[in-house]
Amino acid sequence: MIRFAEKNTAISGVGMSDVSRGATRSALALTVDAALEAIADAGLTRADIDGIATWPGERADGSGFSPVGCAALQDALRLEVNWYAGGGEAPGQYGAVFNAIGAIAAGLCRNVLIFRTMYEATARKTAYANSLLREGQRQAGPFSWYAPYYTYAAALQQALFFNLYVHKSGITPEQVGQIAVNQRRNAALNPKAIYKTPISLDDYLASPIIATPLRLYDCDVPIDGAAAIIVSRMDVARGLRNQPIRIEAIGSSMRYRNSWTQLAELDTQAQPRVAEMMWGRTDLKPADVDIAQLYDGFSFHTINWLENFGFCERYGAKDFIEGGRRIALDGDLPVNTGGGALSGGRLHAYGAVHEACTQLWGRAGARQVKGDPRICATSTSGGPLAGAMLLVRD
Amino acid sequence: MTEAPPRILPVIDRDSEAYWTWGREGRLAIHRCGDCEYYVHPPVPFCPQCESRKVAPEAVSGRGRVVTFTVNHKAWVPGLPVPYVLALVSIDEQDDVRIPCNIVDCATEDVTFDMAVEVVFEPSGDLWIPLFRPVQS
Numbered sequence: 106m107i108r109f110a111e112k113n114t115a116i117s118g119v120g121m122s123d124v125s126r127g128a129t130r131s132a133l134a135l136t137v138d139a140a141l142e143a144i145a146d147a148g149l150t151r152a153d154i155d156g157i158a159t160w161p162g163e164r165a166d167g168s169g170f171s172p173v174g175c176a177a178l179q180d181a182l183r184l185e186v187n188w189y190a191g192g193g194e195a196p197g198q199y200g201a202v203f204n205a206i207g208a209i210a211a212g213l214c215r216n217v218l219i220f221r222t223m224y225e226a227t228a229r230k231t232a233y234a235n236s237l238l239r240e241g242q243r244q245a246g247p248f249s250w251y252a253p254y255y256t257y258a259a260a261l262q263q264a265l266f267f268n269l270y271v272h273k274s275g276i277t278p279e280q281v282g283q284i285a286v287n288q289r290r291n292a293a294l295n296p297k298a299i300y301k302t303p304i305s306l307d308d309y310l311a312s313p314i315i316a317t318p319l320r321l322y323d324c325d326v327p328i329d330g331a332a333a334i335i336v337s338r339m340d341v342a343r344g345l346r347n348q349p350i351r352i353e354a355i356g357s358s359m360r361y362r363n364s365w366t367q368l369a370e371l372d373t374q375a376q377p378r379v380a381e382m383m384w385g386r387t388d389l390k391p392a393d394v395d396i397a398q399l400y401d402g403f404s405f406h407t408i409n410w411l412e413n414f415g416f417c418e419r420y421g422a423k424d425f426i427e428g429g430r431r432i433a434l435d436g437d438l439p440v441n442t443g444g445g446a447l448s449g450g451r452l453h454a455y456g457a458v459h460e461a462c463t464q465l466w467g468r469a470g471a472r473q474v475k476g477d478p479r480i481c482a483t484s485t486s487g488g489p490l491a492g493a494m495l496l497v498r499d
Numbered sequence: 500m501t502e503a504p505p506r507i508l509p510v511i512d513r514d515s516e517a518y519w520t521w522g523r524e525g526r527l528a529i530h531r532c533g534d535c536e537y538y539v540h541p542p543v544p545f546c547p548q549c550e551s552r553k554v555a556p557e558a559v560s561g562r563g564r565v566v567t568f569t570v571n572h573k574a575w576v577p578g579l580p581v582p583y584v585l586a587l588v589s590i591d592e593q594d595d596v597r598i599p600c601n602i603v604d605c606a607t608e609d610v611t612f613d614m615a616v617e618v619v620f621e622p623s624g625d626l627w628i629p630l631f632r633p634v635q636s
Contacts (some may be wrong), residue, residue, distance in 0.1 A: 238507040239507070240504070240505070240507065240576075242507070243507070243508050243509060243510045244507055244508070244509050244510065245509070245510040249509035249510055249515075250509070250541065250598075250599050251585075251599045252506075252507045252508065252509045253506040253507060253508060253509065253623065253626075253628045254506070254585055254599055254600060254601050255503070255504075255506070255571070255575070255579060255583060255585070255601070256585060256599070257575035257576065257579075258575060260573075261569060261571060261585050264569035264571070264585075265567045265568065265569050265585065265586075265587055266567070268567055268568060268569050269566070269567035269612075272567070272612050313572070313573075314570075314572045315571075315572060315573045316569040316570065316571040316572060316573065316585070317569050317570040317572075318569075319569075364541070366541075366587060366597045366598070366599055367540070367541070367595060367596075367597055369595070371566070371567060371587070372567075
């Protein structure tokens, strides 16, 4: 008997556009590339797609944060779907996947095209930084409480949380730097990564402080690009060309104060309850996980997730990542095997899903993790947002 | 030191108006339940502890402590003087009421976790912006 709806779904195909620091083609063109590649990868055609989902939906604000939504892609591909949803109020970027699971469970769809497009590299050539604040405009919403305090970027809120984490855990910059160094090493083996030149721990330590304790190399890299996945109903997925990558369990909870100021545990962010929910929906345990694609908008997110997923104990990440061996491609738990967002580019958790599937299907080439990895934990987060998925290839 | 760019002001509504304007009289307004005395922040006219609707702004002492902070070094916009400190301060009356702010009248390297601070207000447009400084008395 199927207890949880996600167990009746699987990723059947993935696609990714060119990823760059300045595209020569439009955001929609990149999205079409990723979508068509995912559809073909699954062995489907446009006519088979009966649902579309994205996060956070189209934002026509010139920021490049989400320039393409469901409607634009639907019209570009002339898809005929039974259901679609794009919206930002969700458990982080994977909210689109969780919505698709619900739509499949409701009998609305069989194959949902899920995508995430970012055009921030180009946007930042014309707008200043990724400013959350607009001079002369009043700030509404959750960031309004921060507005008067020169809080121009999410890096500042995250720096608040991470500084508390450093204070409580005693993690050193040399330990934190292992995340960036490891991911750059992995990126060197990923043809689509943005930054492929290896960095040393000394390079990390020499990189400029953005806001204590965040250094430049702790921050992901804004790009132009798009990623897409197809989530199919399990019986449909079983008949397609790829072995299904089952969505074994999800964490989507909001059992905490969803606030950038009042979140109870600032230093672990929203992740613990979300991870707890995910593990409550599977018999698998952290020790069963072969690889991890952990959110890395900032390297501290990855450190948080190592603990919150239970790969090590609370404040034990510093020992877990010490020296970088355990998280390397040939380590106990290879982490962010394609370079992550830090070096691969900010596809905002969808790069992570793409890499998870690439590894689980054994297609990762020079960076392929040995030993036929079958189980991947993946996550997204940021302050009060968090989502988690456990992916399994049987 | 060059003059900082103007502060970006928040949109205010009937719930948040007291927080951003009572500084004119030197008072920090935090919503509080008239029945169980729980402070409700951000301000909502409902008490999540006792379900009372008798929640209204009340002046607090303006004393608190630094829960966490960061020293920002990046000039995000032209002319932004750096470094500066962004902090979350919890009020003495209730630990889970946290207020974002800049810490002022203090060298950036002297800001510490749990530092005792007190509110000061800076006028900006039609609002009074709460800032915190080390306790002076």
